[in-house]
Amino acid sequence: MLTNKTISTPRLKQFVRFFRESGTPVFFIHGNGSSSFFWEETMQNLPEDFRGIAPDLRGYGDTEDQLIDATRGIADWVADFQALREALGIEQYHIAGHSLGGAFLFPLIAEEGERVLSATLVAPGSPFGFGGTKDEKGTPNYADFAGSGGGIVNAEFAKLMGQKDRGSDNPQASPRVVMNTFYWKPPFKPEREEEYLSSLLSQKTGDTRYPGDFVPSENYPFVAPGNYGPINSTSPKYIGASVEKFIHAEAKPPVLWIRGAEDQIVSDNSLFDFGTLGKLGLIPNYPGEDVYPPQPMVSQTRYVLEQYQRNGGTYTEVVFDDCGHTPFVEKPEQFLTRFHPFLENHK
Template sequence: MIKLPTMPGITTQQVATSRLLQHVRLSGPESGEPVIFIHGNVSSGTFWEETMLALPEGFRGIAPDLRGYGESEFKPVDATRGLGDFADDVLALADALGCDRFHVVGHSMGGSVAFQVLATAPERLQTITLAAPGSPYGFGGTKDLDGTPCWPDFAGSGGGLVSPEFAGLLAVQDRGIDNPRASPRLVMNSFYWKVPFRPAREEELLSSMFTIRVKEDHYPGDMVKSANWPGVGPGVIGPNNALSPKYVGDMVERILAADHKPPILWIHGADDQIVSDMSFFDLGTLGKIQAVPDWPGEEAFPPQPMKGQTRRVLQRYIEAGGYFHEIELADCGHSPYLEKPKAFNNAFHALLHKK
């Protein structure tokens, strides 16, 4: 297991919860208002350290490594529950730390987990900050703003979307740049943020990517053959399958029907290539630009309108009595809290005080 260094002001702790042993980064006073930070896929809580250290006085930063990432205990993710395992782990951590109510911040897949926490226990949330979150309707294989599946079996989503080369290089902790399509360093610096941005802690963040468990029962996860393009559908284990729209269920309707609706901030980069309406990690986009052969066309399998889906759900959240504020940052990619920390923190801190 990789042991990652921490920045001055960040402490770590192994917290025994009712579900698993979770490795957690902490900042601020123990008596402060709890803010739980949820990291994205192929990363760990390391990504949140600068943001945790910038919290206003009186707030307590809590950044767990999700199961299968970082230094937390490994347990498989049951993808048929969608992101339920991750959400329940977050709530179990809050219980173990005595956090009856808390703020939650989620990036990318962590934003998708935050949506699931909102659907599961809305009364426990004070505010929600979504940094470039995945669509509430999952990743891949849907065609319109309401999350309609392209195919009945949700082909084009799940573990089959992951490059085997990329997964293999993660497994051997390859720090080079020899493979232009699959090098973890090049993927990070090309897609996690907008070129030419390079984070000061590039080596630590790259090491954080290597903490994901590349193994049969986690990443990239299993898959099934499909008669529908592109020929594979979601399996039943691992985070990439948990992100499939096949397993979203009634999450959106539960969010909209909840009596308690905490205020939401959605902040994202205008130049995000991972979560966008033309994502370069979506088979619809890759088929359209002829990077993947035999694309069945715009009507059958268009690029997933990921941001449009999120906007539609959050507009419905307002109509159901909630509040949300959207900020799109110019000249910014997939990690607004790292690329544009001043703008991100100004909006984020204002929401913390709004509650």
């Protein structure tokens, strides 16, 4: 049975979804433009000896609205998670993260890998951050990390999100259209489409929330990261330093990496990346692939996980055909046939 609770910690009040009161804990971390709701059906299908715990991250859903200090990278979310885990009295756990929530797992494992029984990355953002880097090693295109941070978000989309717009009349920015075009592969639509849209619209918006602030840049695409909000938190300017800590973490839980073959958000040619958009001629003043190529997000993740494996860890990559950015929603049965044995094998 699903229950919802608000858990007070020394850091903030977190809204948390629970499934079952006993069993080995499995945490579920949602992505950007969503909330813990996205994981409800996956939680309800957990094997009997597991219980599910899914928090709304700071800046999302029904968790207390507090500022995200992006200059700390993902550290605010990691500290929030640790405070929640301690409040719940949990010592060890499995964890699954989707998109931004998948990128969250890299610094989390670097911090407390000894507590993690297994980690499932679902369409994770690159461990080097989103935007502004080239090659599999995450080399920045420019010293100011132009092309990452709050300035790369479609301002009209963020505006409509803040207005809780449920329409579909803007083909470039309506939250419903963006969700049904990019979160999953069209023509798929989930049965609970309205509830998924409500989850998307529950994100906090504003200059210091989503998408966050930004500064002008002399470098293409002429914006560089600011200091606040979730998209700045995932800029390689702030998050990239955690990669080496992950690769060389003393404790290395097993990693399962699941992604859709036709993901348009996290890919080596992401339609949310200014390298891809410039190459396609959709953004003016593109300096060319030699200066600003599409970010190889999937290749970067594979490179980091291979380094993790060379240093004593293990990982398995699974690709679902005919699937977009949210495999556990688009292909739930296929997802569970991979996810459940992975949990069972690493109790």
